[in-house]
Amino acid sequence: MKKRFRPGEFLIERSIQGVAFISLLFICLIFVFVFREAVPLFTGKADVVTAHEEVGAAETYGEDASAPLPQAQQELEQKHVPFRAAALTAKDWQPVSLEPKYGLWPLLVGSLKVTFIALLLAGPIGIFAALYTSTFAPKWAREGMKPVIEILAGFPSVVVGFFALVVLASILQNLFGFQYRLNAFTGGVAMALAVVPIVYTVSEDALAAVPKALTEASLALGATRWETALFIVLPAATPGIFAAMILGFGRAFGETMIVLMATGNAALLTPSLTDPVRTLSATIGAEMAEVVFGDIHYRVLFFIGALLFIISFSLNAIAEFFVRHRLMKRFKGA
Amino acid sequence: MKLSKTVTGRIVVGFTAFCAFSAVAAVAWIMGTIIWGGHSHISWAFLSQAPTEGMTEGGIFPAIFGTFLLVVIMSLVGVPVGTITAIYLSEYVNRESKLAQIIRFAVNTLSGIPAIVFGLFGLGFFIQFTGKNLDRVFSPDALHWAQPNILWASLTMALLTLPVVIVSVEEAIKTVPRELREASLALGATRWQTIRRVVLPGSLGGILTGAILAVSRGAGEVAPILFTGAAYFLPQLPTHFSDQFMELGYHVFIMTTQSTDVEKTLPIQYATTLVLLALTFTLNFSAIALRARLRRRRMAA
Numbered sequence: 001m002k003k004r005f006r007p008g009e010f011l012i013e014r015s016i017q018g019v020a021f022i023s024l025l026f027i028c029l030i031f032v033f034v035f036r037e038a039v040p041l042f043t044g045k046a047d048v049v050t051a052h053e054e055v056g057a058a059e060t061y062g063e064d065a066s067a068p069l070p071q072a073q074q075e076l077e078q079k080h081v082p083f084r085a086a087a088l089t090a091k092d093w094q095p096v097s098l099e100p101k102y103g104l105w106p107l108l109v110g111s112l113k114v115t116f117i118a119l120l121l122a123g124p125i126g127i128f129a130a131l132y133t134s135t136f137a138p139k140w141a142r143e144g145m146k147p148v149i150e151i152l153a154g155f156p157s158v159v160v161g162f163f164a165l166v167v168l169a170s171i172l173q174n175l176f177g178f179q180y181r182l183n184a185f186t187g188g189v190a191m192a193l194a195v196v197p198i199v200y201t202v203s204e205d206a207l208a209a210v211p212k213a214l215t216e217a218s219l220a221l222g223a224t225r226w227e228t229a230l231f232i233v234l235p236a237a238t239p240g241i242f243a244a245m246i247l248g249f250g251r252a253f254g255e256t257m258i259v260l261m262a263t264g265n266a267a268l269l270t271p272s273l274t275d276p277v278r279t280l281s282a283t284i285g286a287e288m289a290e291v292v293f294g295d296i297h298y299r300v301l302f303f304i305g306a307l308l309f310i311i312s313f314s315l316n317a318i319a320e321f322f323v324r325h326r327l328m329k330r331f332k333g334a
Numbered sequence: 335m336k337l338s339k340t341v342t343g344r345i346v347v348g349f350t351a352f353c354a355f356s357a358v359a360a361v362a363w364i365m366g367t368i369i370w371g372g373h374s375h376i377s378w379a380f381l382s383q384a385p386t387e388g389m390t391e392g393g394i395f396p397a398i399f400g401t402f403l404l405v406v407i408m409s410l411v412g413v414p415v416g417t418i419t420a421i422y423l424s425e426y427v428n429r430e431s432k433l434a435q436i437i438r439f440a441v442n443t444l445s446g447i448p449a450i451v452f453g454l455f456g457l458g459f460f461i462q463f464t465g466k467n468l469d470r471v472f473s474p475d476a477l478h479w480a481q482p483n484i485l486w487a488s489l490t491m492a493l494l495t496l497p498v499v500i501v502s503v504e505e506a507i508k509t510v511p512r513e514l515r516e517a518s519l520a521l522g523a524t525r526w527q528t529i530r531r532v533v534l535p536g537s538l539g540g541i542l543t544g545a546i547l548a549v550s551r552g553a554g555e556v557a558p559i560l561f562t563g564a565a566y567f568l569p570q571l572p573t574h575f576s577d578q579f580m581e582l583g584y585h586v587f588i589m590t591t592q593s594t595d596v597e598k599t600l601p602i603q604y605a606t607t608l609v610l611l612a613l614t615f616t617l618n619f620s621a622i623a624l625r626a627r628l629r630r631r632r633m634a635a
Contacts, residue, residue: 012526013426019415020422020437023500026493027440033458034451125353132350145354147622152361154618155611156554157449158583162607163364165590166371166600193364196357226343247446254448256557257583261591281450281557288454289561293462305454309447316446 034309037302042085083296088303093267093278095287095297102300106269110184110277114259115252117188117273118195122252123245125192126199134207135229153197161261164190169262176274180264184277187263194255195248202247206240206323207233211331239326243319250315254308256281280304365611372608375601381609389567389589390599394606399571400579401613404488404559405549412492413545416499423500424507425529445497449557456490456562457482478576485575487563494558495548502547506540507533509632539628543621550617554610556583566592582610 090103133145169186172178178185210233218228234241264276265286278286284301291298383393419437427434465480472478510533518528534541556564565578566588572579589603590596596603 006524009524009526016418016422016426019418020426023415023419023496024437024440026496027444029459030444030447030451030455030493033463034454037454037458037462125356127353128350129354129357132347132354136347136350137354141354145358147619148358148361150622151615151618152357154550154554154614155364156556156583156614158554158556158586159368159607159611159614160364162586162590162603163367166603167367193360196360200357224339224343226346227339230346250446254450256448256450257587261587281448284450284454285557285560288457302454302458305451309451312446312448312451313443316443320442 031309034302034305038299038306041083041088041296041299041303083299088300091269093283095300100297102296104280104304106267107278107280107283107304109269110263110267111253111279111281113184113273113277114187114191114263114279115249117185118191118252119245119248121189121192122195122199122248126196126244126248127203127241129196130200130203130207131229131234134204135225135233149197149200152193153201155193157194157255157257158261160190160193161258164258164262178274180274180276182262182264182276183274184263184272185274187259187277187279188273190258190262191252191255194258195252198251199244199248202244202319202323203237203241206237206244209240209331210236236330239322239330243322246315246319246322250312250319253315254281254312256285260285280308284308365615368604368608368611371604372601372606375605376608380605384569385567388594390593390595390602394582394585394602394609396568396571396580397582397585397606398609400484400564401553401582403484403572403579404491404581405552407485407488408491408495408552409545409549411489412495412548413499413541415492416496416544416548417503417541419496420500420503420507421529421533424504425525425533441497441500444493445501449494449555450560452490452494452558453560453562455493456486456558460486460489461562481576482561482563482578483576484563484572484579487559487579490558490562491552491555494555495551498548498551499541499544502544503537503541506537506543506628509540509628510536539624543624543628546617546621546624550614550621553617554583554614556581556587559584582606582613586610 087102088104090101091105092101092103093106094101129145133142137145164186165182168190169181172186172189173181176185214232214236215228218232219225223232259279260282263279263282265278265282266276267278267283268275281304284304287297288301291301380393381398382395384396385394386392419441423429423434423437461480461482465478465486468479469477514532514536515528518532519525523531559581563578564581564584566580568578568580586603586606589599589606593599593603
């Protein structure tokens with residue numbers, strides 16, 4: 001039977017399709033436009049375009065003005081220096097000085113420090129909390145936990161940042177006697193608050209997906225409930241838990257407001273976890289409003305954004321692979 | 335010394351319970367601290383007046399207004415686009431088709447991108463590209479669109495919250511029973527008539543949930559608007575799309591980090607944070623409640 005052609009129906013279908021493609025288009029545009037602004041760095045076309053006047057990018061956020069900062073505000077002469085991509089691997093981040101340095105190492109190490117501390121705390125808490133609610137908890141605790149985690153996930157990151165800056169930082173400093181009130185550790189602890197929900201949710205899903213037959217077999221063989229949970233359910237869900245950690249890593253690595261407010265924001269390259277740090281994301285947040293459009297500093301910040309994009313993209317892809325392929329394959333075989 | 339099985343068991347259960355309750359305790363602690371520190375400073379005057387004395391006194395009305403405007407413009411764009419995309423994904427293309435998978439992958443990717451990268455995109459695409467070209471065409475002499483404003487900030491935020499809407503609406507559409515669709519089609523309704531009369535009414539709750547969650551997310555995120563439109567202080571409320579605006583989250587950020595007198599403004603900081611927290615909490619809680627109700631109704635049906 002031939003389908004009758006209905007112009008109205010056709011138009012509506014096309015418009016719906018159009019809108020769906022616009023969504024897709026914008027997602028691609030993000031990729032294009034973040035990279036587009038960074039590309040001239042590598043084609044040798046970027047150089048210092050304009051004379052800076054007072055560029056105050058080196059101001060601190062938070063009260064730790066005492067932390068050794070890269071460089072005070074200085075006026076820059078107009079000059080045309082071709083930018084070499086190798087400059088990005090230097091050991092100093094001093095974008096606003098007579099001789100600007102754009103080394104990304106301190107920022108990368110800063111991001112890694114904060115992320116590491118956040119995961120060290122949020123990982124076990126999220127995973128074991130998920131284990132508790134999926135195996136041991138009484139019904140009321142299980143049902144009460146979900147909304148609480150959703151509320152934690154719904155806290156705006158400035159609220160967490162504010163809490164870290166005003167309350168947590170002083171408590172931690174008094175507790176551990178930090179030299180600087182705001183530092184990588186404080187930022188990491190605050191970040192853990194933002195990472196727990198994602199680790200919990202993904203782990204919980206993975207634990208809930210473990211086939212009942214495994215649990216029942218273990219219990220039938222005489223294992224106790226906690227032995228079953230610890231030695232059967234938890235290992236069976238490892239790929240999902242691994243994915244949870246990866247997603248948590250991605251969340252912590254890209255989060256901006258919390259680190260902007262709670263880490264002291266000094267681009268230091270030190271091994272200590274209790275020194276102030278400046279992360280990749282915080283650098284964009286703190287400096288982008290002050291740069292001259294089109295100059296090297298502007299492009300380097302976009303390059304950092306492109307890095308964050310690539311990293312979060314890869315982490316998501318890896319996590320998806322672990323959940324979808326490893327976990328599902330394992331349970332299909334079971 | 336060898337621990338008996340029961341003792342080890344107690345330790346294991348106790349430790350996992352401790353982890354779970356420490357998360358709950360953290361939520362209670364944060365909320366308690368902020369409510370405790372902020373409640374006494376909240377008054378009608380604080381909510382309805384503009385900041386005064388170089389932002390060391392006065393209220394936060396412009397920030398509340400700006401936040402409201404931001405989420406309204408954002409929702410007007412993001413909710414329809416997200417809903418239509420979800421309809422396309424679930425009603426027009428085969429769920430397993432390559433195209434559906436590509437779009438779904440893109441949406442997943444979008445939800446994982448850090449908020450600050452959206453800010454960069456807003457700057458690079460809306461301000462530097464779209465705005466500059468608009469100016470080139472319409473007002474070659476004056477800077478009008480090629481600078482941060484509330485429209486660009488709202489559109490950036492709409493893009494950030496798009497995945498929230500799409501996922502929520504798709505979930506809702508999935509729960510409309512196939513039999514209803516088939517009955518409608520069998521009675522001679524076209525595909526669009528079926529969607530409008532059967533699928534959409536059946537998933538209205540999901541669309542509403544998605545919209546509420548998007549608004550909550552949009553009201554809470556600050557990173558995307560840092561350099562796409564939020565302003566430190568404005569003497570006037572925004573009246574035009576090309577105006578900048580003050581925003582609650584941004585206000586918290588600058589008051590805590592760049593205020594002239596951080597000690598003196600501490601009550602304002604607490605109270606502003608409390609307003610922001612109360613706003614997002616109310617939104618999230620109603621979304622959770624709404625979803626629970628829908629789920630229960632679905633179970634009963």
